[in-house]
Amino acid sequence: MGMPQYQRLKSHLLSLPYRVKLMLVFSLLILLTALILGSITYFQFAKSSQERTEEYQIQLADQINQNINRYLKEMQIISLSPLYDQQVLDILKVHQKPSTSTAFPPASERLPMWRYISSLIHMRNEIKGIHILANDGTIFSNLDSNSVMLKVFERNSEWIKKIEKADGEWVLLPLHQPNYYLNKETSVFSVARLIRDPSTYEPLGIIKIDLKQELIEEIIDNTNSKSHIFIVDSGNQFIYPNKENKIIEPSFLEELEDVTVKNYTSIPISGKDYMMVYNESSYSGVKTIMLTPRSVVFSEVNHLRKVMMVVVIIGIVISLLLGFILSKPLVQSIHKLRKAMDKVQKGNFSQRVEITSHDEIGQLGNGFNHMISEIDRLVTEVYKTGLREKEAEIRALQSQMNPHFLYNTLESINMLAITKGNLDVSDMVSSLGRLLRYTIDHSSKVVSLKEELQFIQSYISIQKVRMGEKLQFIEEIDLSLYNALLPKLLLQPLVENAIVHGLSSNGGAIFIKVSREGNHIKIKVEDNGKGITKKRLAELKRLIEKQKHTSSDKHSGIALSNVHERIQLFYGKQYGIQIEAGEQEGFSVLLTFPIQRMGEEK
Template sequence: MIVMFVSRIWDNLRLSYRDLKIKHKFFVVHCLIVFIVCSVSLVALQAALHIYDGLLYDESAKVLNLSTINIENELKRIEKLSYTLVSNRDIQNYLVNLKSRLSSTKMAEIDWDLTDILWEYVFERNVASVNLIDSQGTQYSGGPPIDEAMVRKLVPLAAGKEGVFSFVPDPTGAFLIGCRQIRRIHNLSLEPLGTLIIRIKIAELVSQSTTGENNKEVILLILDGKKEIYHSNRLPELLGKNFVFAKNTAYSLQKVNGRRFFESHTRSDFTGWTYFNILPYETVFKQIILMRTIILLIFGILFLCTIFISLRLARNLTRPIESLTQKMKKVEKGDFALESFSPEEAARADEIGDLQRDFAIMIRRIDALIKEDYTKQIVIKEAQFRALQAQINPHFLYNTLESINWLAKVNQQKEISRMVESLGHLFRSAISSKEAVISLGEELQLLDDYITIQKIRFGERLDYQPQINPGWRELRIPKLTLQPLVENAIHYGLEKMLGVCRIAVQTLEHEDCLEILIADDGPGIDEDILEKLKTGVVKPQGLGIGLNNIDDRIKTIFGERFGLTVVSRLEQGTTVSVRIPKAEGATDV
């Protein structure tokens, strides 16, 4: 029954929507989409803010607990200071001597010396006084002396800790008292010699450790179990006894006397104390509260603006579409004489205006496209004819070279024959229509043909030294890579010299590539000429393939990691490095 009812309502809505005008459909759909997006966004935002709140609480707890770390570090420093005092050789000797009967003069000297030593440590940071009680109960003070009743309480306490430095809260709340039994170190007898008592300015220590803008509002409470060690002066007036500290989490939010507080706590492994940091919630999180309010206002304003804009857009979209539909119907009937658009339609710069202009341009170009297609066919035929004509010229050149080679052999001109054969191989490789990437072996054969020609020309002045590992001859390399580089070495090296020029071609194996080095010991290339060669401003001789061309071809085929590097120094020669991938047929494209 319910399914049928829902189905009937859906059918009625669908039919009603189908009969609406386009502008009304656009408005309904647009508002529905905006409503769904806003609703989902608000839900997602609330979830994200909830997660963010948790992260912020964690970070706030960590920041607040940084002051705890600072307090702990300062207490550890004072604990080390106490160890320095109890292990002081002079103090140890004085306390040992005081256990025996001494003259009044000697007692006065020891009293003076001990007091002098203790006063040296009174000026340490956060230290109010340093007091020493010998085995006879006599007190030696660096700073104000300690009340005898407190001394009688601290001496057995320190003795019970067996030399461990322990902290005790001062009844007045102004100080934190640290006490430690002094034991004899000589021969590790550990004989009790006295008690060291250090009064610590706890309020100053806490103030130094809780610096920062927000920390001014922090309320600190330190507990040893249930015993209070220290609390900020504002703690009773703000919280009273209504504050309940969380036990299962590192932080909590509580409301006391109409105010919200953020509380974090941590336990010290050094002292065993628990540090509670309490901060008014609005002090840190007021920006979050403001941000949430602003976001909700923005969503509401956006929704209202969207409704208004949807109505205007729907009206502006439907009018030109209806006009364009009428023009399309005329074109459908074969009427390509378009009526001119109104000034308002022609001035539109949005998609509708583009659609109108594109429609007009499309109609005007129909005839032009037909003619253009016909012209392209003629151009293709002409290109095919030129390609056939270009194939005739190489064949004529090869036949001519064969005739010269035959005539040289008949006349016993072996050098001419070798030169012509090498020239034929070189031209055939350079202008053939085969693939642009060949094997390294084929490239080296092409280079050998070129060297053969140059050897005949320069004779012993050309010292060509190939050092190629045969195992790399199957690697792929762009055609005419090495020959232009050797040609440059001859032009800028050998031709500029009167003596012998050594040109070496060798391979170096790297982890991810093979490096081919073409090095000459010629006079080197001037930096200006070298830069022009790289950019193609100066064209090389022979086949006219520039360094930049070679580098671009290698990078295009194999990727940016490979290519060409040129190093040239005057009077020291030139070295060209070609890097190609080691994997056979490997490319990055």
């Protein structure tokens, strides 16, 4: 939003009726409070809900893996049983050489093998079938010939290679479609092992236990989880569920190698956010992956958000109603005051506001009544007051004395003294005239050093009339500094101090030395009078530093502090005066400030 639009909006809001402003303020206060408290509650509850869900899902994934491992251990034990049955081993030894015959094995072989396998599968409905494959391709199974082939002629299947590579260790086979089932769409995951002769260690065949997916479905159903659960083997091949139920690609599973065991993370799948929990079994390498939609994780949080929004809307409606009801008496008082002001604006100064309360509005009305009374009184007196002011101005103008009259009078006295031969009087009158002109002239606050020294010389001339030759005045001036500027009447108080407090008794000399030091001017005003004690010197320094004024019959702290303060006001805190003195050793003041010339004044 640009500045013009912001200014227009601000002007529009400020122009709204006072009652509307109150209602908006009430609503904004409730809305702001609800937003702050609601946000804190929402985020805390969301964080707590997510943490609880994550902890529960981690425990659940671990529990699923433990149940699967417990069952796989049972299947692994079953796969070892042929090694301990000599009749099974003897039958497998008969079928060592490959054969293309499809004839049934003799009943003397088939029946014992069927009884043996049936005993292993008894009361285990989750087992699809147990098959013992001889080296010649003959299959001994608990299933009949309507489901399973009598022989397997193809020995290059991946699952067979994987079993043979395990070299007698148990193998977990992921979902696959074995070639010995007549229904080629049959998918199973299996526990298998290569059978070797315990005495010769020669391979005799393979035992393969095919498991139904109902086994894992039963384990998952017991968890009552709303998550998508996937089971893969150590090679990231799916064990559960079938392909048509998968929502994640095998390529994504390769990235799981970098995910910490029992950790959780957030992943997007098909534009939808999921919380993923990952657990890997150290026994079987089985990985349980649980994907929970964020909408499920935050279902309670979303419900809380909706409830809070309803509460906020109800609160705003209530605040509008309360603002409308409670603001009525307040606005009525303001309207009465506004109507009274409109009448006063039209010239009716007899208008008054009825006071019904002692709050701020009542105080405002009381002040309005008092103000109108005063205006009424002033309006009735303004004419007489104006006449009295004009008369006073005329009398003031008549009583003013033109400074030129003083200068002309002094000049007349000067001429009379010269005519009478009183040259001392003439000199004194001329010096007094110069002093008056210098002090009365208010055209400039800063003067040149030359003008200030001429004023000091006139002042010394007048003082010499009183003290005679006892007063000596000595100057030592750097001529290049004559046009340097300084505050007007800066040196006179110091010279006066020297005469009044240092030389008034026995007389003496006053020295003024002006020199340059870099870009600074230094003016030293010194006398050889009676001086002051060290204690008094320390007191004056302290007063000058604190810029406090005091009066004394010895070197006035007022004059010194004033000069110090004026220099700092003109030039800055780093400039000012320094004083030095001793008893019967005179008194000196050193002024330091930057050099400024005409045209450089601040």
